[in-house]
Amino acid sequence: EVQLLESGGGLIQTGGSLRLSCAASGLALSTNHMSWVRQAPGKGLEWVSIIYSGGNTYYVDSVKGRFTISRDNFQNTLYLQMNSLRAEDTAVYYCAVCSGWFFDFWGQGTLVTVSS
Amino acid sequence: QSVLTQPPSVSAAPGQKVTISCSGSSSNIGNNYVSWYQQLPGTAPKLLIYDNNKRPSGIPDRFSGSKSGTSATLGITGLQTGDEADYYCGTWNNSVTALFGGGTKLTV
Numbered sequence: 395e396v397q398l399l400e401s402g403g404g405l406i407q408t409g410g411s412l413r414l415s416c417a418a419s420g421l422a423l424s425t426n427h428m429s430w431v432r433q434a435p436g437k438g439l440e441w442v443s444i445i446y447s448g449g450n451t452y453y454v455d456s457v458k459g460r461f462t463i464s465r466d467n468f469q470n471t472l473y474l475q476m477n478s479l480r481a482e483d484t485a486v487y488y489c490a491v492c493s494g495w496f497f498d499f500w501g502q503g504t505l506v507t508v509s510s
Numbered sequence: 511q512s513v514l515t516q517p518p519s520v521s522a523a524p525g526q527k528v529t530i531s532c533s534g535s536s537s538n539i540g541n542n543y544v545s546w547y548q549q550l551p552g553t554a555p556k557l558l559i560y561d562n563n564k565r566p567s568g569i570p571d572r573f574s575g576s577k578s579g580t581s582a583t584l585g586i587t588g589l590q591t592g593d594e595a596d597y598y599c600g601t602w603n604n605s606v607t608a609l610f611g612g613g614t615k616l617t618v
Binding site: 429431438439440441444452453454488492494495496497498500501502503 | 512542543545547549554555556557560561566596598600601602606607608609610611612613
């Protein structure tokens with residue numbers, strides 16, 4: 395059974411940094427494409443980033459240059475390093491497995507609140 | 511505002527049928543597969559439909575998906591109160607970055 399467990403969220407000041415983690419079990423991150431998807435309070439889903447099994451990474455324009463997705467194959471953990479955080483980055487952040495052209499497994503999410 | 515357009519809300523009575531539309535363009539829906547997700551209140555999204563019209567194991571056949579040109583549709587028959595949720599379409603932009611629709615709140 396695939397399980398994804400996010401952690402690392404919390405309250406952070408504007409301009410600060412935070413690293414989110416997503417510990418995976420039941421699958422190997424090294425052979426799967428993994429994404430981060432966020433949801434601002436009361437709003438819809440927004441795709442944030444993807445790391446393909448081959449290592450290529452892509453980002454939504456609003457986080458380019460500020461966020462970095464990475465993974466540790468030995469720890470089987472996905473990360474999202476978030477720098478220069480803004481109020482509009484406030485959201486629940488989900489990690490998700492991308493099997494082809496869809497997201498079939500999702501974590502429970504971790505809340506990031508950016509406040510001055 | 512999302513590139514993929516969904517109606518903000520739809521409603522229907524228990525036992526009835528409802529459809530939710532998702533409109534995009536040739537750079538996203540027109541040249542990529544569409545997926546649909548159900549998000550019950552306070553929970554993570556759940557995959558309902560993938561590759562336009564396929565259902566994952568465990569998803570009842572009351573849920574169906576279709577795609578035509580630059581639009582896609584989710585259909586739900588035999589509505590139940592437990593189907594009350596937010597529904598999102600998803601696809602890819604030039605096959606590189608992912609997109610979600612703005613979401614549709616279903617009231618039964």
